[in-house]
Amino acid sequence: xxxxxxxxxxxxxxxxxxxxxxxxxxxxxxxxxxxxxxxxxxxxxxxxxxxxxxxxxxxxxxxxxxxxxxxxxxxxxxxxxxxxxxxxxxxxxxxxxxxxxxxxxxxxxxxxxxxxxxxxxxxxxxxxxxxxxxxxxxxxxxxxxxxxxxxxxxxxxxxxxxxxxxxxxxxxxxxxxxxxxxxxxxxxxxxxxxxxxxxxxxxxxxxxxxxxxxxxxxxxxxxxxxxxxxxxxxxxxxxxxxxxxxxxxxxxxxxxxxxxxxxxxxxxxxxxxxxxxxxxxxxxxxxxxxxxxxxxxxxxxxxxxxxxxxxxxxxxxxxxxxxxxxxxxxxxxxxxxxxxxxxxxxxxxxxxxxxxxxxxxxxxxxxxxxxxxxxxxxxxxxxxxxxxxxxxxxxxxxxxxxxxxxxxxxxxxxxxxxxxxxxxxxx
Amino acid sequence: xxxxxxxxxxxxxxxxxxxxxxxxxxxxxxxxxxxxxxxxxxxxxxxxxxxxxxxxxxxxxxxxxxxxxxxxxxxxxxxxxxxxxxxxxxxxxxxxxxxxxxxxxxxxxxxxxxxxxxxxxxxxxxxxxxxxxxxxxxxxxxxxxxxxxxxxxxxxxxxxxxxxxxxxxxxxxxxxxxxxxxxxxxxxxxxxxxxxxxxxxxxxxxxxxxxxxxxxxxxxxxxxxxxxxxxxxxxxxxxxxxxxxxxxxxxxxxxxxxxxxxxxxxxxxxxxxxxxxxxxxxxxxxxxxxx
Amino acid sequence: xxxxxxxxxxxxxxxxxxxxxxxxxxxxxxxxxxxxxxxxxxxxxxxxxxxxxxxxxxxxxxxxxxxxxxxxxxxxxxxxxxxxxxxxxxxxxxxxxxxxxxxxxxxxxxxxxxxxxxxxxxxxxxxxxxxxxxxxxxxxxxxxxxxxxxxxxxxxxxxxxxxxxxxxxxxxxxxxxxxxxxxxxxxxxxxxxxxxxxxxxxxxxxxxxxxxxxxxxxxxxxxxxxxxxxxxxxxxxxxxxxxxxxxxxxxxxxxxxxxxxxxxxxxxxxxxxxxxxxxx
Numbered sequence: 001x002x003x004x005x006x007x008x009x010x011x012x013x014x015x016x017x018x019x020x021x022x023x024x025x026x027x028x029x030x031x032x033x034x035x036x037x038x039x040x041x042x043x044x045x046x047x048x049x050x051x052x053x054x055x056x057x058x059x060x061x062x063x064x065x066x067x068x069x070x071x072x073x074x075x076x077x078x079x080x081x082x083x084x085x086x087x088x089x090x091x092x093x094x095x096x097x098x099x100x101x102x103x104x105x106x107x108x109x110x111x112x113x114x115x116x117x118x119x120x121x122x123x124x125x126x127x128x129x130x131x132x133x134x135x136x137x138x139x140x141x142x143x144x145x146x147x148x149x150x151x152x153x154x155x156x157x158x159x160x161x162x163x164x165x166x167x168x169x170x171x172x173x174x175x176x177x178x179x180x181x182x183x184x185x186x187x188x189x190x191x192x193x194x195x196x197x198x199x200x201x202x203x204x205x206x207x208x209x210x211x212x213x214x215x216x217x218x219x220x221x222x223x224x225x226x227x228x229x230x231x232x233x234x235x236x237x238x239x240x241x242x243x244x245x246x247x248x249x250x251x252x253x254x255x256x257x258x259x260x261x262x263x264x265x266x267x268x269x270x271x272x273x274x275x276x277x278x279x280x281x282x283x284x285x286x287x288x289x290x291x292x293x294x295x296x297x298x299x300x301x302x303x304x305x306x307x308x309x310x311x312x313x314x315x316x317x318x319x320x321x322x323x324x325x326x327x328x329x330x331x332x333x334x335x336x337x338x339x340x341x342x343x344x345x346x347x348x349x350x351x352x353x354x355x356x357x358x359x360x361x362x363x364x365x366x367x368x369x370x371x372x373x374x375x376x377x378x379x380x381x382x383x384x385x386x387x388x389x390x391x392x393x394x395x396x397x398x399x400x401x402x403x404x405x406x407x408x409x410x411x412x413x414x415x416x417x418x419x420x421x422x423x424x425x426x427x
Numbered sequence: 428x429x430x431x432x433x434x435x436x437x438x439x440x441x442x443x444x445x446x447x448x449x450x451x452x453x454x455x456x457x458x459x460x461x462x463x464x465x466x467x468x469x470x471x472x473x474x475x476x477x478x479x480x481x482x483x484x485x486x487x488x489x490x491x492x493x494x495x496x497x498x499x500x501x502x503x504x505x506x507x508x509x510x511x512x513x514x515x516x517x518x519x520x521x522x523x524x525x526x527x528x529x530x531x532x533x534x535x536x537x538x539x540x541x542x543x544x545x546x547x548x549x550x551x552x553x554x555x556x557x558x559x560x561x562x563x564x565x566x567x568x569x570x571x572x573x574x575x576x577x578x579x580x581x582x583x584x585x586x587x588x589x590x591x592x593x594x595x596x597x598x599x600x601x602x603x604x605x606x607x608x609x610x611x612x613x614x615x616x617x618x619x620x621x622x623x624x625x626x627x628x629x630x631x632x633x634x635x636x637x638x639x640x641x642x643x644x645x646x647x648x649x650x651x652x653x654x655x656x657x658x659x660x661x662x663x664x665x666x667x668x669x670x671x672x673x674x675x676x677x678x679x680x681x682x683x684x685x686x687x688x689x690x691x692x693x694x695x696x697x698x699x700x701x702x703x704x705x706x707x708x709x710x711x712x713x714x715x716x717x718x
Numbered sequence: 719x720x721x722x723x724x725x726x727x728x729x730x731x732x733x734x735x736x737x738x739x740x741x742x743x744x745x746x747x748x749x750x751x752x753x754x755x756x757x758x759x760x761x762x763x764x765x766x767x768x769x770x771x772x773x774x775x776x777x778x779x780x781x782x783x784x785x786x787x788x789x790x791x792x793x794x795x796x797x798x799x800x801x802x803x804x805x806x807x808x809x810x811x812x813x814x815x816x817x818x819x820x821x822x823x824x825x826x827x828x829x830x831x832x833x834x835x836x837x838x839x840x841x842x843x844x845x846x847x848x849x850x851x852x853x854x855x856x857x858x859x860x861x862x863x864x865x866x867x868x869x870x871x872x873x874x875x876x877x878x879x880x881x882x883x884x885x886x887x888x889x890x891x892x893x894x895x896x897x898x899x900x901x902x903x904x905x906x907x908x909x910x911x912x913x914x915x916x917x918x919x920x921x922x923x924x925x926x927x928x929x930x931x932x933x934x935x936x937x938x939x940x941x942x943x944x945x946x947x948x949x950x951x952x953x954x955x956x957x958x959x960x961x962x963x964x965x966x967x968x969x970x971x972x973x974x975x976x977x978x979x980x981x982x983x984x985x986x987x988x989x990x991x992x993x994x995x996x997x998x
Contacts, residue, residue: 077471704839
């Protein structure tokens, strides 16, 4: 009797050992080349499903699979650990991209012909994201978003308010709006990442685009470069709700959609959430004015989605064929429409209505990347900013920024300085 | 008899070995492999360098990590007390002869099943809009702004939500503990005139001490490792006042590029919790023996 | 008699207190239900707005939520994973809990007990990457691997629960069977295992709930496969820049039902424990 029990235990052990083989993944090979894309924007899953279907319907030799998983970054990192690389990954132009380039995970696609059609502004942004300069290009910028100020157009028209072009004009406008009993801005600072939106939008005018790189090279400090920015940010606070740290992004979107404020300093990406609450809202955007000069203004815009081919990809030709399909004008236009974003490709695209106020900058390629695309996420600059806005101690904030930066970027700084020593800082 | 003893010993050993092997394979080995990363500057992927004890040295001079320990320990202690008091009372209530027992038991279980997104949304709403409005109506100055927006008070919000969710589980454990208290104990106690608090203190509680200690250990562990509620409620804010240790480890190590450093944090944290919990278990098992 | 009368009186107090306490649960639940039926355009930041009833009671949100999450398929995966985990856990963990609980005087078993229980305190984040790699190497990057990991993850807590429960079960019961010549193994399955029924139910509830709501393990282990569990599929409702709370709430309400039913069934088992009768 006893033995019977142990037999069942042994059986369990056997099942444990054998099962993996039974459930092992089967690969179907019907002679087609398999191309797999993992892209990180789950909100665009429907769009990519239609792209996948259209591609497979028109290609006999290549079979495309696009997955749009949730928390794709965790999934990608996990798969990299397992050395199980998709052929193409769709990611944003931020610090993760910089890390992936640095880790040698991505292939140089400068030879891909579609690169010719990329809006130069975004190519420069992509190049700048590399931790140390390389010869190659590793991302095909697809779509961008832009940050500035979203405003309630109906409200502006009714009151005859003008779009400000300088910092002083903006403060004057805020005073005027307040005087008429309306709240100028809404903030959702409970979600720390939203603290970065006005910061980035003002930084493009007030701090050098390559501030972080200069700091890494030891040429400047944040205390020097971010002083004015921090002061001006504080000056915006009185024009927002009483306790901005009580409201999260969702609250702020809802409040703005319901007309509780005239403006909302956030990116174009917020439009779908705002419109879901109030589909009839007439909303437009303008570039955040941060300095007193009308010359030299630039739009805060960065790569929201770009495609990278992995170094491990077996068939680059097939991958390029997929990129061609994705980058075709009408495919891209559909993405722009579905996601209210900005195309990174040159050509005549119909931009979303809410970007009307920014079109001029986009068309002329006058744009500067988000400062936060260079910040390592573990440093939590968003949380530092929130702390600063609560405590309003500029000097402590900047000092902390500098010391934290050195701490969190130690290895990168060493790498940059080694590179500088080897290549010289000559042009 | 000794033959029997041998049989018993052999059986126990044959049970232990495969299960222990399974445990080592999927817990101990990955833990050791993970701990290896704590000596590197790994970002979690790509190549990495060995950096010796640098991460550990950094750890002890990192103000942010220190702050997260203070917050987490404060939260764990207060929440453990609150949860155990309430769930013990609740368990006694739900175990007594009342009407609609099944309904109450079901209802009190609900907080545990609601997903983090729902809990986060509702309590955010509650603290941001409802509590201040109630405070305005009743003239309570201290609550007229959201407690989640105050670096000094936000932890109370986290505590309330943690307790709200955890009470159900602890209550279940207490209820199942109460089932092991034989009916005749009460009957005998009743004859001696032991009712209410006296009955609980002298008759019921001593018998459910094993469950009390299990609940204490589970509570301390769960709240020291608090993560979901932080994500749902505050994401570490305001002003980094509610960053729990697990939040830092996940957010900076997994999502961020500090994998090596946070592995070191995880190793130290693991040791801290083990020490606390083993001490707790030793303490309560010595109490059990006394009784 | 005196005993029962005093109980009768305090029961009313207990009932009143329980009803009062219930408000802390009814209110959030009410909000969840109301939001699950509303449209995004009905969402406001005012209290009257959030507490108001939806304009139309339509099941549209639920239908849509089921479509987005591929409900039946995800439900099936979640049920399979939770069910198997609970089943295996009850068998293996109770056995181990028994072994360790009955050998508290042995140094070796005491060490094993502490060794396994301390596994409970390992921060999951440190295990994630090594486990992702290890399961892939072993060909376990699938739902079977997920179940196996769950069985290991919840082993410490369950063993603690089982061996704690055993302290109140007298050794005499086993000794009686032993005198009749039954082996330890058989005694366990014939006598101890059934007697621990309330604890099985408790373990089942706790384990099932933890598995049911877990996102991280399937996300990391099954990364890249197209199979979703319910919580994984529910991530669909949130992205950084927008969350559809109405659909999400509808979906969470749906996924709440199976686990609630399971709990109610187990609850009966916890209370119908045989200990009281057997110990006499």
